Amino acid sequence: MSSDRHVPTPRLELPGPRLNRLARHERIDWHHHDRHQLIHPGSGLLQVETPAGSWIVPPQRAVWIPAFTDHAHVARTPTRMRSLSFPAATDPVGGAQPAVLVVAPLLRELVAALAEPDPGCTEAELATLQQAAADRLARAERLSLHLPAPVDDRLRAVAALLHRDPADPRSLREFGAAVGASERTLSRLFRAETGLTFPQWRTRLRLHHALDRLAAGRSVTATAADCGYATPSAFIEAFKAAFGTTPSRHRAAP
Template sequence: MSGIRQQPQAPTVLRQLAGGERIDLHVHDDHQIVYAAAGVVSVATKQGTWVGPATRAIWIPARTPHEHRAYGDTALHLVGLPVNPLGLATPAVLSVHPLLRELIIAYTDDPADDSAERRRLRAVLLDQLKLSTQQAALRLPAAQDTRLAALCAILDRTPADSRPLAALGSAVGASERTLSRLFRAEFAMTFPQWRTQLRLHHALVLLAEGHPVTTVAHLCGWSTPSAFIDTYKQTFTTTPGRHHP
């Protein structure tokens, strides 16, 4: 895997990242939990990009090449795990309830500590992790078909573009029927489902960068701020203003 930094162990550490800062492509032999207690972090693999707010963590299986990017000032908590308590072989988005959040924060506070107390903390963290549920992943898959990739690039640049699939198809040289088939075949999503995922991805980034909710709703293509808030709440079980005033 040329160009990929090898790390035998996945680190357990708190890293403070500035907005826009990256952790370059790397791979490790351990599994890892990635959690941003503040800010927003994205995790990119060759399969796509995962992102989530402070109510979510991202599971990275061992030997999965990936890279991180921070949006807004980000407190990035990384927990390396030689064991796989979840039995998951692919990246996933996990719910983070208040107790699990505090356990992750406490466990990454002093990684060099090898006390009995910290070992007990780890045991509780693993128990709570097993209770965490997989969430509908805020994932942007990587397109393989060039026409689908071109359409995705258009809307990634301008997520507020509200043109229907037929009009977008004309711009990339594919019929509405062909693109509908490609969305289902490559992404296992319909076009409207994917566009909502894309808009939420951009919304999380803009909120982390300090933009107000009304501005985010407009820039990401929702007709009204209340429509954006409703979609956000359905996805993340909280309102955007709660974590991003």
């Protein structure tokens, strides 16, 4: 979940491609860069947070963080966090907001070659790889998978209950009774603050938690139950609709 912060974040230098090896639960706290950043877990599972919401990022995905955007990272498992940087004036992805991108095989190899370069690679070769990565980023598919963070205190209370237990089966009316708001009010606020209906928002939350559980080694059946799905087949259908693959294939992917 995103942080409720009201103080400036430090600016960290981001001179070029780099690799960070993060232990499970290791956190890189809130900061920003004066350059654009592509964050890609070569292995492991990374949570990327911004004031607007959060993403759970597996190796098949990457997050584009525009320059000057406050963000933080948490490794949900041991993670090899690769990142590329681009000057603020060079924006192959476009847009002022962070974006989740599909990492096709060629882009994956380019990011790996830049973040973990061969010792014999020359500056000219690295510059060629950087340009090729920018070209692939311009073509990368964008996904609407981020979990928007609500602002209203009543919505935040509902969100906290569901983060604590994604399988909580209560209706929005029942959550309203728990947090002191009508179903109609909460429904209107969810649309206004997240751009999603409550069922859509809850589905994204459950899928974010599902990625975390699958990475921890939970079975598909156990993950489905943990995240509130009545049957494994219902979970598989929702997972495939969101990520384009089944939970089993996702877990087996490199």
